[in-house]
């Protein structure tokens with residue numbers, strides 16, 4: 057079975073649009089991009105388009121490639137103090153001279169719609185998330201939509217980044233899976249991966265996952281955004297070689313990527329609702 061993330065994201069965005077309309081709220085997202093990386097620019101444009109579609113206002117802050125950490129922090133602080141902004145998204149990666157950790161930690165936790173702030177990650181690890189990072193939360197939504205059982209299942213996450221691997225493991229654990237995190241130093245990696253009922257690959261290597269790493273009937277989630285020798289977008293998984301062995305599999309494109317953006321929209325709406333609930337007069 058192909059897990060069609062594009063279709064799930066379309067459905068979720070339509071539902072969200074209705075919920076925003078019914079709420080009478082007008083949530084607002086600010087994106088911050090530093091430099092002119094074409095892929096990052098495309099993702100930011102996709103986010104603004106999704107905002108428009110569901111009834112979220114958005115503004116984009118564009119800083120030059122050579123912006124300093126202090127300059128980015130200044131922009132974040134202004135957005136933190138802007139009562140009209142509910143969510144702040146710092147498009148990653150940032151150029152090397154910018155201290156990414158300081159910038160992420162500067163985002164007000166109640167506007168942290170990307171879920172990367174230590175407060176958000178801590179709450180997620182405690183089993184009480186407010187904003188879960190968009191890609192792993194989007195994967196949970198796909199699993200839920202396709203009714204893939206998680207409780208008691210063996211999940212293996214390959215990759216330990218703070219934006220995907222670690223929060224993915226926490227979300228699966230919160231859903232009662234038995235979770236293993238693998239990484240570049242894992243011994244007998246293929247053997248670990250073959251034990252997975254749910255295999256999530258966030259490695260960043262084109263077509264790295266072959267059929268010999270996949271248990272028959274496993275659910276395979278491909279987080280990779282890679283380009284092959286022909287410049288064609290592809291995932292971490294050798295889709296053609298693995299699809300008949302897997303019980304269910306996400307394609308690239310059209311799998312996890314669209315869910316990242318749909319989840320960002322959901323998190324932004326949540327931020328707007330939480331502000332109303334807390335009664336904070338920002």
Ligand SMILES: Nc1nc2c(c(=O)[nH]1)N[C@@H](CN(C=O)c1ccc(C(=O)N[C@@H](CCC(=O)O)C(=O)O)cc1)CN2
Nearest residue numbers: 099146147148149170190191289309310311313314316
């Ligand atoms: N602040 C963040 N930065 C980055 C994140 C993130 O979640 N927060 N994730 C990625 C990039 N990303 C969003 O920012 C993203 C990547 C891919 C897609 C997507 O829908 N891709 C399509 C294919 C698009 C294409 O033609 O290239 C797909 O997979 O079908 C959406 C968002 C890194 N940075």
